[in-house]
Amino acid sequence: MTGKKSIPYEGRHLHTQDLRVFKGVEAWVFDLDNTLYPIESDLFGQINSQIADYVAKLLDLNKEEAMAQQKAYYHKYGTTLRGLMTEHQVDPDDYLRHAHDIDYSTILPNPALGEQIASLPGRKFIFTNGDRPHAERTAAALGITDHFEDIFDIVAADLMPKPNRETYDMFLDRTGVSPVRAAMFEDLQKNLTVPHGLGMRTVLIIPKGTREVFQESWDLEREDESPVDFVTDDLAGFLKAVNGSI
Structure with missing residues (x-):
């Protein structure tokens, strides 16, 4: 985060x-x-990092730029997902799978x-x-x-x-x-x-x-x-x- x-x-x-x-x-x-x-x-920290990676790959941004864009969507739309769906027609199932592809051993x-x-x-x-x-x-x-x-x-x-x-x-x-x-x-x-x-x-x-x-x-x-x-x-x-x- x-x-x-x-x-x-x-x-x-x-x-x-x-x-x-x-x-x-x-x-x-x-x-x-x-x-x-x-x-x-720090489970949610992992999720946040996964989301940033998703945004970076989708929009061809570096990690810092992706986190800034993630933050902007969060404020404008309530969640990064809603922002990506609205502006980039992202498949929510694909997004959610990636966001929660984390290590639960913690x-x-x-x-x-x-x-x-x-x-x-x-x-x-x-x-x-x-x-x-x-x-x-x-x-x-x-x-x-x-x-x-x-x-x-x-x-x-x-x-x-x-x-x-x-x-x-x-x-x-x-x-x-x-x-x-x-x-x-x-x-x-x-x-x-x-x-x-x-x-x-x-x-x-x-x-x-x-x-x-x-x-x-x-x-x-x-x-x-x-x-x-x-x-x-x-x-x-x-x-x-x-x-x-x-």
Whole structure:
């Protein structure tokens, strides 16, 4: 990825807000990248590099130029893929295969996380801007595949990424989830704005050992602080606390 920046988060940390607000939650919705696995695994860094290589080859650019163009598409269209489809008629399946042709060995099994997800009452979903094969491989590496009812990916969203409102509407329509009885876990604040507005409990995942919100500099260029209910740097530990409070 491009460089990350951090901003202080004067928000609500684990155990400083009443976790009983999760009582009545019937659907638990998890982002994938840098949420279900730690950011230091650098899986998304590999994806970003793959995308830059794809752009470089397609447009006959060097790596630096390709990353600049990738960034431009990201801001103009929401994702590099949408920009390439709009301006260069790229086949999305070809793009997604290349973007996710990465090494998953950096992901270690996380039985503690799996145990806590399994203990949550109700339905569980992965909701990702990546594609289903990537989500399936990642969940398998973590050892948590069997705990999820379904994966809602970028293809199911008609290639419309979060944080577009239409994407959440499609997810809710497909799954039948009631947002006021749901919770969503994400590593990007901007992707929690719509869920929070719909009445979901929202949890922001930040890097381990920090009390700051880390974001891509790409996002910080135009992002306002979004409302979130909880912030944690330990998803498994947070879920354990939730399970103990409901």
